[in-house]
Amino acid sequence: MVNRCPDWEALDVPAAAPDGPVAFCSDLSPAGLLAAYRAGVYPFPASDEYTRALNEVLFADQVRDGRIRLVGEESTDPYAVSWWSPDPRPVLPVSSTHLSRNLARRLRNRLRWSTSVDRRFEQVVRACGAGRTPLWLTEELIACLIRLHGLGHAHSVEVWEDGDLVGGVFGLRLGPVFSMDSMFFHRPGASTVAVIDLAARFAQAGGVLLDAQRDSPHVRSLGAVLIPREQYLRQLRRAAYDSPPMPTAALPARRLAQPAGSR
Structure with a gap:
């Protein structure tokens, strides 16, 4: 089962991977973007369908395992925007x-x-x-x-x-x-x-x-x-x-x- 967070406050960023996307979320509303930055993550939107499909190919297994979280309400296109929080x-x-x-x-x-x-x-x-x-x-x-x-x-x-x-x-x-x-x-x-x-x-x-x-x-x-x-x-x-x-x-x-x- 996909491990989904209801919002950015619920995302456990300190436990996320240090050098890859920590979440996927298609919400690029002002409120959503500001909440993400306050949680320490920033967006990297896919510029085209190829990049979006590549996100799914590379990271779908980690999403299913809960190592990368989906944030917010269910979306038909969660892989359109990856979110990052490097460590260090x-x-x-x-x-x-x-x-x-x-x-x-x-x-x-x-x-x-x-x-x-x-x-x-x-x-x-x-x-x-x-x-x-x-x-x-x-x-x-x-x-x-x-x-x-x-x-x-x-x-x-x-x-x-x-x-x-x-x-x-x-x-x-x-x-x-x-x-x-x-x-x-x-x-x-x-x-x-x-x-x-x-x-x-x-x-x-x-x-x-x-x-x-x-x-x-x-x-x-x-x-x-x-x-x-x-x-x-x-x-x-x-x-x-x-x-x-x-x-x-x-x-x-x-x-x-x-x-x-x-x-």
């Missing part, structure tokens, strides 16, 4: 994110670069998905993220050069944690600047961690460290959802090349 989890403490010396030196000379928050949320999301394979930012997920942005849960940081959007990052704020979904750049270093700017603004609003979701050399270069999944989940459980907002004013990007205390 790559995170960036906002107090220790940093620019490389080379980028900091270049940024001091980029007088035309500036940053902002929530000026072009949908544009940032779509730029993050452009040309990516597999295409996990499906139209259904994008629509859900836009609604969460309107509700004040999803945010973007934009990097500008003379009025042109050249980089950005977006994700969901979960109290003291900001879960970064994706980033993009049209100029070298612009996505890094977006993340460092996010860390600086989030720290001002009482934030503690940026969740990178997936480990990579790039996020390690920004200061990411690996922590046990259970430690990450404890941070989420400490979340205070009435935290003060991040500052949104447009600011010169070159300030990020200064020591953290003087930004």
